[in-house]
Amino acid sequence: MTxxxxxxxxxxxxxxxxxxxxxxxxxxxxxxxxxxxxLDDEYMKGSFGKTHFGGVxxxxxxxxxxxxxxxxxxxxxxxxxxxxxxxRWIKPVRPGDTIQPIGTIRSKQATVKSRWxxxxxxxxxxxxxxxxxxxxxxxxxxS
Amino acid sequence: MAPQAFxxxxxxxxNLRKVWDDIVPGEPRSTxxxxxxxxxxxxxxxxxxxxxPIYFDEEYAKTTKYGGLIAPPSIHILLMFACTPVxxxxxxxxxxxxxxxxxxxxxxxxxxxxTLQARALDKFIKRERLxxxxxxxxxxxxxxxxxxxxxxxxxxx
Numbered sequence: 001m002t003x004x005x006x007x008x009x010x011x012x013x014x015x016x017x018x019x020x021x022x023x024x025x026x027x028x029x030x031x032x033x034x035x036x037x038x039l040d041d042e043y044m045k046g047s048f049g050k051t052h053f054g055g056v057x058x059x060x061x062x063x064x065x066x067x068x069x070x071x072x073x074x075x076x077x078x079x080x081x082x083x084x085x086x087x088r089w090i091k092p093v094r095p096g097d098t099i100q101p102i103g104t105i106r107s108k109q110a111t112v113k114s115r116w117x118x119x120x121x122x123x124x125x126x127x128x129x130x131x132x133x134x135x136x137x138x139x140x141x142x143s
Numbered sequence: 144m145a146p147q148a149f150x151x152x153x154x155x156x157x158n159l160r161k162v163w164d165d166i167v168p169g170e171p172r173s174t175x176x177x178x179x180x181x182x183x184x185x186x187x188x189x190x191x192x193x194x195x196p197i198y199f200d201e202e203y204a205k206t207t208k209y210g211g212l213i214a215p216p217s218i219h220i221l222l223m224f225a226c227t228p229v230x231x232x233x234x235x236x237x238x239x240x241x242x243x244x245x246x247x248x249x250x251x252x253x254x255x256x257x258t259l260q261a262r263a264l265d266k267f268i269k270r271e272r273l274x275x276x277x278x279x280x281x282x283x284x285x286x287x288x289x290x291x292x293x294x295x296x297x298x299x300x
Contacts, residue, residue: 015192023190030183030190032224034151036236048237049299050272060240061220065191068217073195079208082216086244 001078003115003140006105012119014070014101019058021095027062035059058093063132067101067121071136074103080117080140087121087134098126103136115140150229159230163273163298166232166263174259177225181253184214187221213250219290222251222281226259233277237299241274245292249283256284264293273298 017023024038036043037057044055064087071082093099103119110116116139123132150156188198193215196203204212227233251257264278277294 017192027190028151030187031220032149032151033220034153035234035238036153037239043236049239049297050270051239051297061217061243062191064243065187065193065215065217065220068215069191069193072215076195076197082247084244084246085216086242088242089240 003078003080003108003117006108006117008105008107010105012070012074012103012105014066014103014123016098016100017066019062019093019095019097019099021056024056024058024062024095027059027065031059031061033059033061053092055094058095058097060087060089060132063087063089063093063099063101063123066099067123067132067134067136070101070103071119071138075138078140080138082136083116083139084137085121085134086136087132089132091125091129091131093125093131097131099123099131101132106135114142149225153234153236156229157234157236160232160235162232162235162300163266163275166266166275166298168263168265168276170262172231172261172263173228174226174261175228176256176258177222179214179218179222179225179251179253179255179257181212183221183225184212184218184253187218188215191215191217209250211252213252216245216247216250216290218251219245219279219281219292222257222259223279226257226281227261232275232298233296235299239297239299241295241297243292243294245290247290248288251281251283251289255289257289258282273300 101123119136121134265276280291281289
């Protein structure tokens with residue numbers, strides 16, 4: 001894969017990720033984010049901050065980390081560099097869900113000193129529902 | 144080196160944390176330096192299934208343009224909590240992440256002593272929800288920017 005050969009519309013398939021209480025707990029230990037949103041069923045039965053989820057949810061940043069993994073694994077193979085990721089959370093992800101990020105090349109662009117590829121990101125669950133969206137930027141250095 | 148102590152009960156000290164009303168946009172948050180270890184990188188990698196040898200295999204990593212082991216760019220997820228004290232409002236139970244955008248300059252590496260400059264940049268109310276915009280920049284021990292990012296959270300109160 002090279003900057004020249006990439007075409008708009010090409011897809012990057014990310015890894016499937018099975019979400020469980022154990023995977024969420026591991027993410028708590030790895031990220032040090034022990035917010036009760038991810039651990040405490042009793043707390044999550046209630047409402048807070050004008051939000052209500054009804055049960056524990058996966059960290060949004062677990063989703064972010066999974067998308068980032070897709071982008072870096074793709075970029076390393078082309079000696080390219082993951083430079084930016086922006087995400088929005090659309091739907092909560094819960095234990096039992098399986099999620100998968102997909103990237104779609106939107107455009108590429110050269111600047112004075114480098115070359116850039118913009119990638120649209122979508123994460124879906126096992127029902128095909130969108131759980132997160134975003135965009136990433138990967139740099140293809142000229143030297 | 145002794146492990147760096149971390150309080151995992153976010154309810155403890157909850158009364159010390161600022162509520163939305165107290166948060167002053169522009170005011171720096173207090174932060175603490177954090178030494179990133181290979182073990183912490185490997186645990187983070189395991190939690191999202193990162194398996195690229197650039198994070199684990201020193202001999203391989205030396206042959207790449209990075210010249211040695213690096214952490215995945217998204218290691219800032221860990222650094223955000225590792226570099227902030229127990230009374231920081233990111234730990235308030237019920238804090239909901241509403242979106243993030245991050246730019247990456249150079250990788251963090253095992254052994255780096257990482258510092259954070261952080262502040263609330265803005266706060267607003269939308270559909271009765273209390274939002275804060277977070278502004279964060281991580282540096283290594285040489286003062287080089289590792290990454291910078293903005294987050295949007297909904298505050299529980």
